[in-house]
Amino acid sequence: MKPDARGYFGAFGGRFVPEVLAYALDELERAVAEAFEDGRFWSEYRELLATYVGRPAPLYRARRFETGGVPLVVKREDLNHTGSHKINNTLGQAMLAQRMGKRRVIAETGAGQHGVAAATVGAKFGFPVDVYMGARDVERQAPNVALMRLLGATVHSVSSGTQTLKDATNEAFRVWAAEVEESLSFIGSVVGAHPYPYMVREFQRVIGDEAREQCAREYGRLPSDVVACVGGGSNAIGIFTAFLDSGGVRLWGVEAAGEGIESGRTAASLGAGSIGVLHGSRSYVLQSAEGQVLETHSISAGLDYPGVGPEHAYLKESGRVSYVSVRDGEALESFFDFARAEGIVPALESAHALAFARSISRERGGGDLVLVNLSGRGDKDLAHVGRLSS
Amino acid sequence: MDACHLKEPSATYRVEDALRAQRPAFIPYLMAGDPDLETTEAMVRALAIAGAAAVELGVPYGDPLADGPTIAAAGQRALANGVTLRDVLTLAGRLGREIPVVLFTYFNPVYRHGIEAFARDAAAAGAAGAIVPDLSLEEIDPLCEALARNGLAMPLLVAPTTTRERAVRIAERASGFIYVVSRLGVTGAGSAPDAEPLRKQITMLRDVTTKALAVGFGISTADQVRAIAPLVDGFIVGSALIDAYAGARGKEAVERVERLSASLR
Numbered sequence: 001m002k003p004d005a006r007g008y009f010g011a012f013g014g015r016f017v018p019e020v021l022a023y024a025l026d027e028l029e030r031a032v033a034e035a036f037e038d039g040r041f042w043s044e045y046r047e048l049l050a051t052y053v054g055r056p057a058p059l060y061r062a063r064r065f066e067t068g069g070v071p072l073v074v075k076r077e078d079l080n081h082t083g084s085h086k087i088n089n090t091l092g093q094a095m096l097a098q099r100m101g102k103r104r105v106i107a108e109t110g111a112g113q114h115g116v117a118a119a120t121v122g123a124k125f126g127f128p129v130d131v132y133m134g135a136r137d138v139e140r141q142a143p144n145v146a147l148m149r150l151l152g153a154t155v156h157s158v159s160s161g162t163q164t165l166k167d168a169t170n171e172a173f174r175v176w177a178a179e180v181e182e183s184l185s186f187i188g189s190v191v192g193a194h195p196y197p198y199m200v201r202e203f204q205r206v207i208g209d210e211a212r213e214q215c216a217r218e219y220g221r222l223p224s225d226v227v228a229c230v231g232g233g234s235n236a237i238g239i240f241t242a243f244l245d246s247g248g249v250r251l252w253g254v255e256a257a258g259e260g261i262e263s264g265r266t267a268a269s270l271g272a273g274s275i276g277v278l279h280g281s282r283s284y285v286l287q288s289a290e291g292q293v294l295e296t297h298s299i300s301a302g303l304d305y306p307g308v309g310p311e312h313a314y315l316k317e318s319g320r321v322s323y324v325s326v327r328d329g330e331a332l333e334s335f336f337d338f339a340r341a342e343g344i345v346p347a348l349e350s351a352h353a354l355a356f357a358r359s360i361s362r363e364r365g366g367g368d369l370v371l372v373n374l375s376g377r378g379d380k381d382l383a384h385v386g387r388l389s390s
Numbered sequence: 391m392d393a394c395h396l397k398e399p400s401a402t403y404r405v406e407d408a409l410r411a412q413r414p415a416f417i418p419y420l421m422a423g424d425p426d427l428e429t430t431e432a433m434v435r436a437l438a439i440a441g442a443a444a445v446e447l448g449v450p451y452g453d454p455l456a457d458g459p460t461i462a463a464a465g466q467r468a469l470a471n472g473v474t475l476r477d478v479l480t481l482a483g484r485l486g487r488e489i490p491v492v493l494f495t496y497f498n499p500v501y502r503h504g505i506e507a508f509a510r511d512a513a514a515a516g517a518a519g520a521i522v523p524d525l526s527l528e529e530i531d532p533l534c535e536a537l538a539r540n541g542l543a544m545p546l547l548v549a550p551t552t553t554r555e556r557a558v559r560i561a562e563r564a565s566g567f568i569y570v571v572s573r574l575g576v577t578g579a580g581s582a583p584d585a586e587p588l589r590k591q592i593t594m595l596r597d598v599t600t601k602a603l604a605v606g607f608g609i610s611t612a613d614q615v616r617a618i619a620p621l622v623d624g625f626i627v628g629s630a631l632i633d634a635y636a637g638a639r640g641k642e643a644v645e646r647v648e649r650l651s652a653s654l655r
Contacts, residue, residue, distance in 0.1 A: 014528070
């Protein structure tokens with residue numbers, strides 16, 4: 001579905017930003033509408049996905065990781081250039097920035113995957129890129145920081161507030177307000193003010209469009225279940241969109257429970273949050289009774305965020321997608337199991353989806369087929385996992 | 391047409407009259423509860439006696455997108471003191487007879503409190519209005535109408551990037567005054583207003599509305615006030631005041647904001 005004219009998916013979404021940004025969002029909305037109607041835009045985009053990103057990403061059956069009798073197949077977004085699904089989006093936004101005549105790029109990042117993907121297209125398209133990253137994440141994800149710098153981006157360590165993705169996003173908004181005429185802000189997930197959640201989804205839906213065809217061609221059927229991790233929710237929306245109208249396909253969004261939904265140390269915005277406004281849209285937010293945004297916790301920096309995309313809030317309320325959560329320890333166990341069973345190191349984010357997929361595949365049978373979005377590779381997590389295990 | 395004025399907006403006139411009574415009107419911004427609620431109260435009283443036309447009272451919020459480091463840090467200190475929206479409403483009640491108090495709050499605390507309840511409680515406390523900097527024109531209706539029903543003003547912001555067509559719609563809906571943002575970016579004394587674009591924006595606004603105009607963002611010196619004063623009805627000073635009392639509390643903080651306020655007029 002398309003959001004309504006004011007950017008709402010049902011009761012969620014909208015545009016809650018300071019007036020200075022209204023102009024930029026109107027300008028972006030017009031550019032998106034024009035580009036999305038332009039066949040040449042999409043053919044150039046598809047060409048770059050093929051030659052630069054390495055798409056289509058294959059489906060791979062994880063025979064040694066799967067436990068039941070049903071196949072567990074993973075969509076290999078980890079094989080994309082830069083190692084995650086994030087490049088699908090930054091490539092599209094870079095093409096838009098170019099069409100709009102923008103000269104600079106601003107990006108926020110948590111795990112650093114979006115930052116690396118933004119720095120990468122910045123190098124390719126010749127844009128200076130300023131990346132804002134929480135000071136704690138700069139420390140947790142050192143290899144990605146080095147990579148962004150190698151690619152020519154300037155990485156700004158944000159030491160306000162909780163020093164994670166939330167505060168990096170605040171800072172990116174503030175910087176954008178100051179240079180709104182020459183810059184485009186690349187948002188890395190299906191969050192933010194309209195048109196971002198819609199635009200980012202359209203750049204990520206290639207994941208599900210490909211996977212649907214691959215399931216039909218390689219397995220002769222649609223999957224029974226589609227599983228993806230949800231932080232802001234871009235890889236999940238990306239794989240779900242192609243299946244939303246196929247009622248027989250169960251869709252599962254897996255949030256980071258952290259130390260447990262009830263523990264207070266969690267990042268499960270849909271599971272433990274309530275409706276509020278954060279970073280430009282109305283959705284579920286982890287917040288106090290007074291409306292202050294809470295500090296979150298997850299083993300995975302990419303899921304460590306107190307909000308979630310408004311379309312997910314809508315899909316939760318409509319009941320089309322079931323949202324569940326997986327704890328730090330379960331994700332870590334799947335991280336190791338998947339690496340040793342398949343020779344593929346998953347991102348800690350994706351390990352949440354793998355953990356849940358393995359648990360439901362035990363209950364499946366007959367012609368069922370469980371599809372998991374392996375949204376990124378785990379090299380970036382080695383140092384962090386090493387510290388946790390020692 | 392002015393959709394949000396469903397009822398006699400008494401406090402709206404109070405804010406606008408206060409701005410018109412002196413020229414240019416001085417509107418200080420202080421963060422409620424920084425360094426503590428008692429000092430905030432004493433500072434507002436002193437500024438009222440010194441001739442401030444109205445005061446903007448900041449409601450502390452942890453994710454203030456429109457604010458620079460000075461106000462963001464003041465909000466963090468107030469939050470660390472445990473200050474909530476209810477405390478700010480109580481403080482507004484203690485000050486509301488002496489000076490029109492306009493609450494300056496991000497939307498999420500208002501939304502959590504309940505839009506209707508917020509308007510009712512703010513009116514009951516004696517506040518004169520509310521500014522919500524992250525509520526775009528497209529989203530203001532429920533709060534704008536609730537505030538109007540309770541007789542409260544809702545000043546709206548106009549930015550350097552606001553087009554004339556949009557300014558017309560904002561001016562129709564704004565009440566109390568129109569908050570003219572002096573430059574791109576966020577609040578803070580770091581960089582001065584952009585003189586020429588600001589002059590053009592004000593000329594455009596005078597052309598589309600007769601409502602009072604108050605300029606804010608980046609105003610920290612008497613020279614800036616002198617340059618802007620002939621063009622507008624009022625000016626807003628926030629970060630410079632907070633920088634002035636930083637590190638002090640009680641009498642010392644009050645004296646410092648008095649000195650800055652005197653130097654600006």
